[in-house]
Amino acid sequence: MERFRFNPRIVRDLRNYNRSKLAADTMAGLIVGIVALPLAIAFAIAASPGGDANHTIGPVAGIITAIVAGFIISALGGSRVQIGGPTGAFIVIIYGVVAEFGLTGLMLATIMAGLFLVLLGVFRLGTIIKFIPYPIVVGFTSGIAVTIFTTQVKDLFALQMDAVPAEFVEKWIAYGKNFLTLDPATTIVGILSIIIIALTPRFSKKVPGSLVAIILATVAVYFLNMFEITKIETIGDRFGEIKAALPEITALNIFQGGITWDMINTLIPTAITIAVLGAIESLLSATVADGVTGHHHDSNQELVGQGIANIVTPFFGGIPATGAIARTMTNINNGGRTCISGIIHALVLLVIFIVLMPLASYIPMSCLAGVLVVVSYNMSGWRTFRELMSNPKSDVSVLIITFLLTVIFDLTVAIEVGLIIACLLFMKRMTESTQIKVLTDEIDANDESDMLLEEHLQIPEGVEVYEINGPYYFGIANKFEEMMASMDNNPRVRIIRMRRVPFIDSTGIHNLQNLCDMSQREGTDIVLSGVTPAVQQTLERAGFYRLIGKDHICPNINAALDRARELMAQTK
Numbered sequence: 001m002e003r004f005r006f007n008p009r010i011v012r013d014l015r016n017y018n019r020s021k022l023a024a025d026t027m028a029g030l031i032v033g034i035v036a037l038p039l040a041i042a043f044a045i046a047a048s049p050g051g052d053a054n055h056t057i058g059p060v061a062g063i064i065t066a067i068v069a070g071f072i073i074s075a076l077g078g079s080r081v082q083i084g085g086p087t088g089a090f091i092v093i094i095y096g097v098v099a100e101f102g103l104t105g106l107m108l109a110t111i112m113a114g115l116f117l118v119l120l121g122v123f124r125l126g127t128i129i130k131f132i133p134y135p136i137v138v139g140f141t142s143g144i145a146v147t148i149f150t151t152q153v154k155d156l157f158a159l160q161m162d163a164v165p166a167e168f169v170e171k172w173i174a175y176g177k178n179f180l181t182l183d184p185a186t187t188i189v190g191i192l193s194i195i196i197i198a199l200t201p202r203f204s205k206k207v208p209g210s211l212v213a214i215i216l217a218t219v220a221v222y223f224l225n226m227f228e229i230t231k232i233e234t235i236g237d238r239f240g241e242i243k244a245a246l247p248e249i250t251a252l253n254i255f256q257g258g259i260t261w262d263m264i265n266t267l268i269p270t271a272i273t274i275a276v277l278g279a280i281e282s283l284l285s286a287t288v289a290d291g292v293t294g295h296h297h298d299s300n301q302e303l304v305g306q307g308i309a310n311i312v313t314p315f316f317g318g319i320p321a322t323g324a325i326a327r328t329m330t331n332i333n334n335g336g337r338t339c340i341s342g343i344i345h346a347l348v349l350l351v352i353f354i355v356l357m358p359l360a361s362y363i364p365m366s367c368l369a370g371v372l373v374v375v376s377y378n379m380s381g382w383r384t385f386r387e388l389m390s391n392p393k394s395d396v397s398v399l400i401i402t403f404l405l406t407v408i409f410d411l412t413v414a415i416e417v418g419l420i421i422a423c424l425l426f427m428k429r430m431t432e433s434t435q436i437k438v439l440t441d442e443i444d445a446n447d448e449s450d451m452l453l454e455e456h457l458q459i460p461e462g463v464e465v466y467e468i469n470g471p472y473y474f475g476i477a478n479k480f481e482e483m484m485a486s487m488d489n490n491p492r493v494r495i496i497r498m499r500r501v502p503f504i505d506s507t508g509i510h511n512l513q514n515l516c517d518m519s520q521r522e523g524t525d526i527v528l529s530g531v532t533p534a535v536q537q538t539l540e541r542a543g544f545y546r547l548i549g550k551d552h553i554c555p556n557i558n559a560a561l562d563r564a565r566e567l568m569a570q571t572k
Contacts, residue, residue: 004121004122004123004124004300004304006301006304007298007301008075008076008077008078008301008305008339009077009078009079009080009297009298009301009339010074010075010076010338010339010340013080013338013339013340014338017338017340021337021338021340022340024335024336024337024341025335025336025337025338025340025341025344026341026344027334027335028330028331028332028334028335028336028337028341028344028345029331029336029340029341029342029343029344029345029347029348030344030345030348031206031330031334032083032327032330032331032334032336032341032342032345032348033344033345033346033347033348033349033352034208034211034348034352035208035210035211035326035327035330036066036070036083036085036324036327036345036349037063037066037211037349037352038208038210038211038214038368038371039062039085039086039210039324039327039371039375040062040063040065040066040085040086040349041059041062041063041235041360041363041368042062042210042368042371042372042375043062043086043087043088043090043091043319043372044057044058044059044060044061044062044063044065044086044319045057045058045059045062045235045239045365045368046088046091046095046148046151046152046368046372047090047091047094047095047098047319048095048098049095049098049099050238054102054103054104055098055099055102055103056239057094057098057103057106057319058239058242059235059239059242059360060242060317060353060357061317061318061319062086062319063349063352063353063357064313064316064317064318064353065085065086065313065318065319065320065321066085066086066321066346066349067346067349067350067353068309068312068313068316068318068346069084069085069086069309069310069312069313069318069321070083070084070085070321070342070345070346070349071342071343071346071347072084072305072308072309072312072313073282073305073306073309073321073323073342074339074340074341074342074343074345074346075305075339075342075343076301076304076305076308076309077301077302077304077305077306077323077339078286078297078298078299078300078301078302078303078304078305079285079286079289079290079297079298079302079323079339080289080293080295080297080337080338080339081289081293081295081328081331081332081336081337081338081339081341081342082282082285082286082289082297082302082323082328082339082342083323083324083327083328083330083331083341083342083345084282084306084309084321084322084323084324084342085321085324085327086318086319086320086321087281087321087322087324088144088145088148088372088375088376088379089141089144089277089281089322089379090274090277090278090319090320090322091144091147091148091151092144092147092148092406092410092411093270093273093274093277093320093410093411093412094106094319094320095151096270096410097109097267097270099166101263101266101267104259105263105267106314106319107314108259108263108264108267109267109270109271109274109320110271110274110310110313110314110318110319110320111310111311111314112264112267112268112271113271113272113274113275113278113307113310113320114275114306114307114308114309114310114311114312115307115311116271116272116275116307117275117278117279117303117304117306117307117310118303118304118307118308118311119307120275120279120300120303120307121299121300121301121302121303121304121305121306121307122300122304124300125300125303126279126283126298126299126300126302126303127299127300129276129279129280129283129299129303132280132419132422133395133398133418133422133426134388135388135391135395135396135398135399135402135422136398136399136402136415136418136419136422137280137284138381138384138385138388138399139398139399139400139401139402139403139406139414139418140277140402140403140406140411140414140415140418141379141380141381142379142380142381142382142385142403142406143402143403143404143405143406143407143411143414144379144406144411145376145377145379145380145381146376146380146406146407147168147406147407148372148375148376148379149372149373149376149377150168150171150172151164151171151372152369152372152373152376153171153175154175155190155233155365155366155368155369156186156187156190156191156366156369156370156373157179157182157183157186157187157190157366158182158183158186158187158232158233158365158366159175159178159179159181159182160178160181161174161178161181167408168407168408169408183232185224185230185232186232186233186364186365186366187366189217189220189221189232189364189366189367189370190366190367190369190370190373191370192213192217192370193213193214193217193366193367193370193371194213194370194373194374196209196212196213196216196217197209197210197212197213197370197371197374198374200212200213205333206334208330209374210371210374213367213370213371214363214367214368214371217363217364217366217367217370218359218362218363218364218367221234221362221364221367222362232364232365232366233364233365233366234361234362234363234364234365235360235361235362235363235364235365235368236361236362237365238365239361240361241358241361242357242358242360242361243357243358269412269416270412273411273412273415274310274320275307276415277322277411277415278306278310278320278321278322279303279306279322281322281323281324281325282302282303282306282322282323283299283302283303283323284323284325285322285323285324285325285328286299286302286323286328288325288328288329289328289329289332292329292332293332302323306321306322306323309321326378327345331345385399385403394425394428394429397421398418398421398422398425401417401418401421402414402415402417402418405417405418430470430471430473430476431476433470434468434469434470434471434472434476435468435469435470436466436467436468436469436476436483437466437467437469438464438465438466438483457557457558457561459561460561460564460565460568462491462492462493462568463491463492463493463494463495463561463564463568464491464493464494464495465494465495465497465557466483466494466495466496466497467496467497467500468496468497468498468500468501469500469501470500470501470502471501471502471503471504471505472498472501472503472504472505472508472511472535473503473504473505473507473508474505474506474507474508476508490522490523490524491524492523492524492525492564492567492568492571493524493525493526493527493564493567493568494515494519494524494525494526494527495527495528495529495557495560495561495564496512496526496527496528496529497529497530497557497560498528498529498530498531498532498535499529499530499531499532499556501531501532501535502532502534502535503534503535503538504535504538504539506542509538509539509542509544512539512544513544513547516547516548525548525552525564525567526548526552527552527553527554527560527563527564527567528548528552528553528554528560529554529555529556529557529559529560530554530555530556530557530560531553536553551563
C-alpha cells in the first residue's frame with residue numbers, strides 16, 4: 001500500500017499564486033466570514049444544555065471554532081475551497097456529551113476524534129469513508145435536522161418551562177403541555193426572522209439572510225427592551241456579557257486530574273461518532289465542491305487536516321469542527337479559488353470577534369432559533385428522503401431505521417446500527433450476485449471467453465463442472481460447500497471454473513481446502529480452471545497449490561477437460 005505523504009493543498013496553491021487570485025480569494029473570504037458569523041454563534045448556543053459553567057457552551061466557543069478550525073482546515077487540508085467550522089450535524093452529539101460529562105468530556109472527546117481522523121488519513125482510509133451507503137447518510141442527516149428543530153421550539157416561542165426533557169417524545173409532550181405559555185412578542189420576532197432569511201435571496205444572493213435577520217431583529221429588540229415595551233430574551237440575558245478577548249489555552253487543565261480511564265473508555269464511541277460524522281460531512285462537502293470547480297481533493301490529506309483542527313481547537317475552548325457544505329458553496333459562488341479564501345474567512349471572523357463581539361449580547365434568542373430552524377429545514381433534505389422511499393425495500397429499511405434511531409435515541413446508536421444493517425444487506429446482495437452453476441453435459445462456446453475452440457465442448461462422463469460467477473468470499477463459500485455436499489453422485493473429477501472470480505478471501509480458501517479434503521476421501525480429483533492472476537497469487541500465498549498440485553491448475557476450460565481425461569485414463 002502506498003504510504004501517506006503530508007502534502008497540504010495550500011503548498012500547491014501558492015506555487016502559481018498571483019494578484020488576481022488574491023483579489024478573488026479576499027472577496028470570497030470576506031463574504032464567507034460574514035455568513036459564518038451567525039451560524040457559528042447559533043450552533044454553539046444550540047449545543048449547550050445549560051446549567052452550571054461546566055455544562056454551558058457560550059457563543060464565543062462557536063466563533064473560536066470557526067476561527068481556529070477554519071484556519072487549520074484551510075491551511076492543512078486537501079481541498080482547495082473547503083471552509084471548515086462548527087456545523088449543525090454536531091449539535092446533537094455535543095449536547096449529549098456536555099450534558100453528561102461537561103466541558104471536560106467535550107474537550108476530551110473532540111481531541112480523541114481528531115486523533116481518529118488523523119489515523120484515518122494516515123492509513124489512507126479516506127476513500128473508504130465515501131462508501132458509506134447513501135441511505136444511511138440521508139437517514140441520520142434528516143434525523144439530525146428534526147432533532148435540531150425540536151431543540152429550538154422552546155426559544156422560538158419563549159415557552160415558560162423549567163426544564164426541557166432530554167428524550168424526543170418527552171420533549172414534544174412537554175411542548176404540547178406548555179404551548180399556551182408562549183410569549184407573543186418573542187414568537188413574532190422568531191417567525192419574522194425565518195421569513196427574512198427565506199426572502200433575502202430574492203433581493204440579494206451576496207448578503208446572507210441570517211445576517212440580515214440578526215441585524216434587524218437585534219435593533220428592533222434593543223429598542224423594545226430599552227423602552228420597556230416588552231421583554232425579549234437576548235444572548236446577554238442568558239450568558240451574560242460577552243468580552244472581546246482572545247481565549248486562553250484552557251484545555252490544558254483537563255489533563256490535571258479531570259480525566260479518568262473510565263471517562264476515556266466511555267467517550268471512545270462518542271469520539272468515533274464525531275470522527276465518522278466529521279469525515280463524512282467534510283469529504284461529502286469536498287466532493288460536491290469538486291463537481292462544481294472541476295478540481296480533485298486529496299481525501300486522506302483532508303482527513304488529516306480535519307483531525308489536526310479538532311485536536312488543536314479544544315485547547316482554545318472550541319467545539320468539534322468539519323467541512324461545511326453551505327459555507328464551502330458560498331466560497332465557490334463568490335469567487336474563492338484557493339485555500340487562501342478559507343484563511344481569509346478565519347481572519348475576518350477574528351477581526352469581527354475582537355471589534356464587534358460585545359454587540360452579540362443584544363442578539364435575541366428567538367432570532368437565533370429562527371436561524372437554526374432554517375438550517376434544519378435546509379439540512380433535512382426532505383425531497384431526497386422522499387425520492388429514496390421509492391428505492392428497493394432494503395434501502396428504505398436502512399433509511400427509516402437510521403432516521404428513527406437518530407431522532408429517538410442518538411446519533412451514535414444510529415450510525416452503529418445503520419452500518420451493521422447496511423453491511424448485512426451488502427453481504428446478502430453480494431451473495432445473491434454470486435452464482436454457482438453445475439454443468440454435466442456440454443459447455444456452450446458462444447458464452448465462453450476462455451475456450452480455444454469455437455464449438456460445443458462435451459463433458460466426459462464422470463466429470464462435473466462447477467462454475468462460480470462472482471466473488472468467492474465468506475458469504476458464498478458455505479453455500480458452495482453445501483451445494484457440493486448435496487450432490488448424490490461422486491464424480492471422478494470435479495472441475496471448478498473460476499474465470500469470473502475477481503477475488504477470494506480466507507473463508508473461500510478454507511472452503512476450497514475442505515472441498516479438496518472431502519473429495520480426496522471420496523476418490524475425486526479437483527481441477528481448477530481459468531484462475532485469475534489475483535486469485536492465483538492469493539492461493540499461492542496460502543499454500544493451496546501444495547494440496548492439489550500445480551498440474552491441477554489449468555489456464556482455461558479446454559486444458560481443464562484435457563487434464564480431467566488424463567486423470568480418468570489413469571484409473572482405467
